Amino acid sequence: MTRLTVALSGDCMATRGALITSAPGAAELREVLRTADFAFTNLEVVPAGGRGHPVHNAASGGCLIADPGVIDEVVGMGFTMVGCANNHALDLGVGGVLDTVDLLDTKRIPFAGIGADLTAARRPVYVDRPGGSLALISCSSTFLPGHEAAAPSPDLPGRPGLNPLRHSATLRVTPAQLDVLREIDGETGLRARRAEARTLLGFDPAMPSPDRLTLFGTRFQAADTPGFTTTCDPKDLDEISRWVVEARRRADLVIVSVHSHEPGPTPETPGEFLREFAHRVIDEGADIVVGHGPHLLRGMELYxxxxxxxxxxxxxxxxxxxxxxxxxxxxxxGAGEQRTPGRYFGELSAHGRRFFAPHRQYWESLVPVLTFDDGMLVAVRLHPIDLGFGEPVHRRGRPRLAGPTAAKGILDDFARLAEPYGTTVAVGDTGTGELMFNTRQGQSS
Structure with missing residues (x-):
């Protein structure tokens, strides 16, 4: 029997050193990561090596750029592979992407999700251990236009970038509401400005059918009940799935990592397209789908x-x-002449009163350790993580296993988030939790 263990984590935004501190629980976390056969994290920082230039509005403020030495810190924590597809991957443009690729290659750190062209970014990376092998595919649904890698043509090379999972959003409106939108389109003059497009195309691109309208960059669809939904781009879904099928043939385990900030009805709920994506890649052969991006815990499903x-x-x-x-x-x-990084981030966060600093859930997370016997999931142990909510800025953000009280709160929250998916989490007395399941659970969507 082949037994393999996989430790998972979310976003790793390391910009300084000593990620494992002397705080209680920190060394124990490193042991959790190091004793797993495979340990994954999403590298959401550009380890700048000299190439590249800052990208305008890379992430609405706050580029994540660090010294290349942070990679050694991440490996020192116990991580053995990284996903790189996320909305900060191109904070230094294509030069920064190529720098990251070269650095990780030089250090022989397995990575996926970015590359010199689309095929390189889409490909899995294979990680081999004495007990077995794992394939990692990394993609992102959150990125600015032009950050996605592109394929070469017969005339030009491809574009370096990330592995994209594009998606579209549709607002369902009643027929009466759609009529109002059409009135706005006509009476404001927007429709008249599409005259050239109608002449060239032979139809109005904003109104491809009587029950659909694209206005202000949003797609509207007539329906009996108003609502909002998102769906995957079919081409991206098919192309990523093709590589999942390839990976399934060549490794004992297949992980698909997906970076997605887009919410569903609530911030704790994923966008509808993400569930569509996760189910599809599992249908094609993935063993694990690990998500990150919104900087807080969301639920967990067995499919x-x-x-x-x-x-x-x-x-x-x-x-x-x-x-x-x-x-x-x-x-x-508005930093004026007082342009220093500390002042910038202080003003950006209103000195701890907005963005992430005042929100406890941002500073709490989980490291699940999954055990597979001959490719079948047999156990999931959940390790709650404390990132130091309320501590000074130079101390918080480095992980340790949570203490008993905090651990129970994190696990209780996760159990609540997982419940809508039919997933049961058992909260233990030792500061860890376990996923409760049986061999029939999750067989249908």
């Missing part, structure tokens, strides 16, 4: 006896300790 973690929050968060800020970002906070 066909395969785990889907819709978001594992953060494992390291040192955004406010980043030491390289672009001129454009400085202007957003």
């Amino acid at each position: 066909r006896q395969k785990p889907i973690f819709y978001s594992l929050g953060n494992i390291v968060s040192q955004i406010e300790l980043a030491d390289r800020v672009s001129a454009e970002d400085y202007t957003k906070v």
